Amino acid sequence: MNAVTSFSKTPLLDTIRTPDDLRRLKVEQLRQVADELRQETIDAVSVTGGHFGAGLGVVELTTAIHYVFNTPQDRLIWDVGHQAYPHKILTGRRDRIRTLRTGGGLSGFTKRSESDYDPFGAAHSSTSISAGLGMAVARDLAGGKNNVIAVIGDGAMSAGMAYEAMNNAGAMNSRLIVILNDNDMSIAPPVGAMSAYLSRLYSGKTYRTLRDAAKQLGKHLPKMIADRAERVEEYSRGFMTNSGTLFEELGFYYVGPIDGHNLDHLLPVLKNVRDMEDGPILVHVVTQKGKGYGPAEAAADKYHAVVKFDVATGTQSKAKPNAPAYQNVFGQSLVKEAGRDDRIVAITAAMPSGTGVDIFNKAFPDRTFDVGIAEQHAVTFAAGLATEGYKPFCAIYSTFLQRGYDQIVHDVAIQNLPVRFAIDRAGLVGADGATHAGSFDNAYLGCLPNMVIMAASDEAELVHMVATQVAINDHPSALRYPRGEGRGVEMPEVGVPLPIGKGRVVRQGSKVALLSFGTRLAECEKAADELAAHGLSTTVADARFMKPLDVELVLKLAREHEILLTVEEGAIGGFGSHVMQTLADHGALDSGMLRFRSMVLPDEFIDHDTPAAMYSYAKLDSKGIVAKVFEVLGKDKAGTVKLAGA
Numbered sequence: 001m002n003a004v005t006s007f008s009k010t011p012l013l014d015t016i017r018t019p020d021d022l023r024r025l026k027v028e029q030l031r032q033v034a035d036e037l038r039q040e041t042i043d044a045v046s047v048t049g050g051h052f053g054a055g056l057g058v059v060e061l062t063t064a065i066h067y068v069f070n071t072p073q074d075r076l077i078w079d080v081g082h083q084a085y086p087h088k089i090l091t092g093r094r095d096r097i098r099t100l101r102t103g104g105g106l107s108g109f110t111k112r113s114e115s116d117y118d119p120f121g122a123a124h125s126s127t128s129i130s131a132g133l134g135m136a137v138a139r140d141l142a143g144g145k146n147n148v149i150a151v152i153g154d155g156a157m158s159a160g161m162a163y164e165a166m167n168n169a170g171a172m173n174s175r176l177i178v179i180l181n182d183n184d185m186s187i188a189p190p191v192g193a194m195s196a197y198l199s200r201l202y203s204g205k206t207y208r209t210l211r212d213a214a215k216q217l218g219k220h221l222p223k224m225i226a227d228r229a230e231r232v233e234e235y236s237r238g239f240m241t242n243s244g245t246l247f248e249e250l251g252f253y254y255v256g257p258i259d260g261h262n263l264d265h266l267l268p269v270l271k272n273v274r275d276m277e278d279g280p281i282l283v284h285v286v287t288q289k290g291k292g293y294g295p296a297e298a299a300a301d302k303y304h305a306v307v308k309f310d311v312a313t314g315t316q317s318k319a320k321p322n323a324p325a326y327q328n329v330f331g332q333s334l335v336k337e338a339g340r341d342d343r344i345v346a347i348t349a350a351m352p353s354g355t356g357v358d359i360f361n362k363a364f365p366d367r368t369f370d371v372g373i374a375e376q377h378a379v380t381f382a383a384g385l386a387t388e389g390y391k392p393f394c395a396i397y398s399t400f401l402q403r404g405y406d407q408i409v410h411d412v413a414i415q416n417l418p419v420r421f422a423i424d425r426a427g428l429v430g431a432d433g434a435t436h437a438g439s440f441d442n443a444y445l446g447c448l449p450n451m452v453i454m455a456a457s458d459e460a461e462l463v464h465m466v467a468t469q470v471a472i473n474d475h476p477s478a479l480r481y482p483r484g485e486g487r488g489v490e491m492p493e494v495g496v497p498l499p500i501g502k503g504r505v506v507r508q509g510s511k512v513a514l515l516s517f518g519t520r521l522a523e524c525e526k527a528a529d530e531l532a533a534h535g536l537s538t539t540v541a542d543a544r545f546m547k548p549l550d551v552e553l554v555l556k557l558a559r560e561h562e563i564l565l566t567v568e569e570g571a572i573g574g575f576g577s578h579v580m581q582t583l584a585d586h587g588a589l590d591s592g593m594l595r596f597r598s599m600v601l602p603d604e605f606i607d608h609d610t611p612a613a614m615y616s617y618a619k620l621d622s623k624g625i626v627a628k629v630f631e632v633l634g635k636d637k638a639g640t641v642k643l644a645g646a
Contacts, residue, residue, distance in 0.1 A: 010036040018092050019066040019117075027067075030263050034063045038292045039087050040094070045085065046311045048100040050108050050431070053289035053302035054083035054153070057183050057260070061285060062086040064266040065179075068274055069147055075119045075135050079152040081109035081182075082305075084118075091117035101431035103609035109435060123435030124400065125373050127160035128152050129178055133169045136176045136279075147274060151179045155350065158372030159267070163250070168278075170251015175279035182257065183287045247282045256284025261291060264426055325489035326481045327424055329459045331356025333466040333495055334393060334422075335363045341470060344391045347371065349378045355395035355424050375400050379407035379419070386417040391470060395422040398438025398480065405444060412476045413448045419476045420469040421445075426455065426480035426518065427569030428601070428615060433608030438480070439576065439601055442517075442574025442618050445478050452477040452500065453547040455518035455568075455575075459486030461544070467495025467554035484521050484611065501548035509537035512629055514562040515554070517543045517568040517575040522614075524567055526622035531629060546575045553580055558588040558596070566598045567625060576600055595632050599625065 008014055012029060013036040016022050024032065038059045045052050065076060071091070078084045088106060089097055093115060096234050099105025107114060109123035120131045132150035138144055156162060159182065169176050225541060232458075247254045255273065258265045266285070273281050289304070290296025295314025296303035309316040338344040338360065345367045352358040352370055361368040371378045375396055382392035396404070401423060412419045426438040445451055456462035465479045506521065507528055514524040521542050528538040543550060543566075557564050566576040578592025583589050583596060601618050615621045619628070 010040055012036055013040060013094075016090060017094075018382065019071050019090060022048040022063070022066055022090060025067075027263075027267065030063055030067060030267075034060045034263065035292075037063060037089060040089055040097070041086050042259065042293055042311055044089075044097045044100065045306065046309050047098050048102065048105075049305075049307040049309075049416055050085070050101050051082035051304065052306045053296050053299075054098070054183070055085040056080045056289040056293055057186040057289045057302075058083050058151070058181060058297060059086050059292070060261045060263055060266060061179070061287065062090065063179065064263060064270055065149060065151075068267060068270040069149060072116045072119065074147040074149065075132070076117070077120045077122075077128045077135075077148070077150045078110050079122060079131050079150065079156045080125045081111075081118075081122040083151075083153070084110050088115075091115055096137055101433075101608055103607075103613055105608075107433060107608060108431060109433075115630075121435075124403070125156040126152070126161045128156075128315055129165035129169065129176075130163055132176055132178070133165055133172070133174060134319065136169075136173070136174045138172060143510040145385070147175075147177060149177045149179060152183055154180065154182045158371060159374055159467070160376065165249045166247070166252065173251065175277070176281070177273055178252065178280065178282045180256070180282060180284045181260065181287055182284060183260075183289045207493055212360065230248050252280050252282040253278070254282050254284065256282075257286045258284070260285040260287035261449075321485050323486040323490075324459055325485055326456070326459060326462060326483070327354065327356035328359065329462050329491075330395070330424070330466060330481065331359030333463045334360050336494060336581070337466060337470045338364055338367065340390065342367075343389060344470065345369065345385060347378050347382050347385075347392055347394045348531075349373060349375045349396055349400060350396070351395075351397065351400070354397070355422065357395050365498070370545045375404040376407050379404040380411045383411040383415065383417050384418045386412075386419050387415075391420065391473075393420045393422050393469070395424065395603075397436070398423045398426040399425060399436050401441060402444070406598055408445070409448060410475075413450050416450045416474070417476060418473050420472070421476070421478040422466075422469075423478055423480040425483045427482045428606065428611055428618070429483045430614065431608050434605035436605065438482075438569075439571045441478070441480060442546060442568060442570035443572070443577075446574055446578060450475050451547055452545070454479045454498075455543075456481045457516065457519055457521035457542045457544070458489050460489045460491055461542075462486075463492050465495075465497040465544075468497045468500070471497040480518065485634065487519075498544060501545045503541055503543040503550040503553045505539060505541045505547065505553075507538070509539040509561075511561060512536050512538040512563045513541065513557040513565070514538060515541045515543055515557060515566045515579065515624065517546055517566065518570075520567045520569055520620060522622070523622045523625060525623035527629070530622065530626050536629065544577065545576055549578050549582055554579055555586055555588060556581050558583055558594050561594075563595045563597075563629060565625065565628060565632075567620065568600060569597075569620065572602050572603060574600065587597055597628060597632055599628060 012032050012417035038056060041055055052083060093106060096106050101108040110118040111121045112118055132148045136148045178200045220426050255269060258269055273283055288344060289302035307316050307318055346357045347369045348355050348357040349371055350373045352361060353371050378394055381395040385392040423441055429436045445453055452472055454465045462481050469477050469479055512531060516524045524540045531538045566579050568575040599620060606614050
């Protein structure tokens with residue numbers, strides 16, 4: 001009988017449960033750990049899908065940070081968190097890494113409730129330095145000595161919040177370490193031995209001791225000479241490294257650039273930085289997205305985000321779509337409209353492909369503006385364009401538009417400027433979870449005067465609503481639509497502007513009325529079929545507009561039906577609240593004859609799962625709608641529905 005020998009592709013990684021195990025290894029073993037960590041990341045994401053390229057780019061950096069610093073006592077904050085899969089593998093979650101972004105599994109981002117090694121949860125960008133500074137100040141107030149490390153990508157550095165935090169940190173002189181993971185902007189020259197040597201020199205104790213001595217000497221020199229000497233030293237370091245002057249001006253001690261894939265460069269610099277007693281410090285690390293996986297390195301997007309794929313070939317197993325994606329319908333519709341109107345421009349905040357603006361960009365590159373991760377600027381930039389007679393379409397995910405809310409109020413709504421907001425990812429989004437769910441825009445936009453608010457019930461309606469937004473020149477407007485594919489309905493050749501504030505009846509009944517706002521219309525139609533099978537004649541209506549609301553339609557449904565349910569893909573305070581206010585204002589609830597309910601997302605943040613599972617949990621699918629109708633009608637002890645007047 002032949003003995004079977006088990007073989008592991010990751011023998012050294014297999015010995016590591018937490019960073020404590022990693023720190024017991026010899027420095028010479030870390031290269032093997034990094035190689036195995038990269039292989040495990042590739043294998044895991046090939047099973048689950050998810051963000052990919054950024055994680056591969058920080059494998060060595062992740063290994064080095066956990067080896068040098070005493071995590072979790074030393075706080076490690078990953079900006080956005082989408083690059084933290086290798087971090088999760090090293091911090092006690094390897095046994096669950098193949099549950100990423102699935103129901104009940106690991107989050108695709110950092111999450112405080114998931115691990116002590118995630119001191120700050122994130123899935124939106126540019127929060128790490130602010131959070132890190134808060135932790136550093138809390139440490140100082142408590143008399144602690146631990147380190148705080150924020151790892152932020154160059155893309156996230158395009159957001160103003162990062163500079164607000166750096167400006168504050170520099171002024172406070174708090175001991176904070178910021179690692180700039182430069183993988184795309186190419187703000188650094190090619191890194192090599194000289195750069196690594198200079199980085200070790202400038203971060204080393206000998207140089208810093210001499211620098212401090214010079215500062216002490218400078219105190220005894222005339223101020224003009226001392227200031228000039230300090231500036232010469234500062235700019236000489238900036239000149240030698242070709243980077244860093246901006247960060248020095250913000251009050252950070254700059255170190256870099258260094259090769260983020262060379263552990264011989266990373267480790268000594270991180271050790272020097274760890275042992276510094278003053279701060280704040282910025283370490284500039286140059287990495288490559290998709291590093292170590294050929295198909296990712298060769299791809300234009302470096303496999304930023306992927307579905308399940310074949311490791312050998314890199315081929316992604318994308319299901320054949322049954323209908324066009326909403327974002328593509330938006331992009332294609334906007335192109336057609338822009339072909340007839342040269343005042344139409346498109347704006348996005350670092351999400352051109354996610355919003356369909358990339359389609360517009362191919363047709364009209366001079367009329368497309370990607371402002372980076374700067375939603376506040378995007379909104380006010382659009383407002384400025386609107387003042388000059390242009391028709392700006394500001395395409396931003398619902399969850400990201402939250403970041404520009406003051407600008408929507410102050411710069412757009414108060415001035416009644418016709419900025420057109422195209423709000424993608426409305427409702428629940430699936431694997432990205434609560435951080436990316438478009439739950440609140442109905443509520444946070446619905447309370448603003450002057451705003452016209454629409455929701456497409458299918459992809460054909462989206463085409464018409466884009467045309468409607470083009471035609472609205474006297475108010476700001478918002479059009480919301482979900483992530484994913486449409487229903488496969490017949491598509492119009494061109495969009496036709498809809499009558500503002502008018503809905504439509506899709507199916508006529510007599511007892512129950514389901515008034516939908518958005519793509520739950522399909523579930524309402526399914527529910528109506530089931531209710532009909534129970535003898536409940538059901539009207540299904542598509543509101544189309546939340547603001548201005550179709551008051552005539554709402555009151556008609558209230559008069560002619562015993563039960564009226566509103567259904568929306570949003571939180572409390574949205575469409576249902578507007579309908580309730582209208583019913584109350586018109587006395588439609590005074591007689592007690594109408595039974596009204598609004599179906600909204602539950603008052604909680606719903607964890608990642610498939611969209612279908614999430615809507616089932618939220619009771620906003622056809623089954624939940626039917627159950628709500630039965631609940632309103634009431635049941636007898638035998639479980640049969642009590643029909644009023646039956």
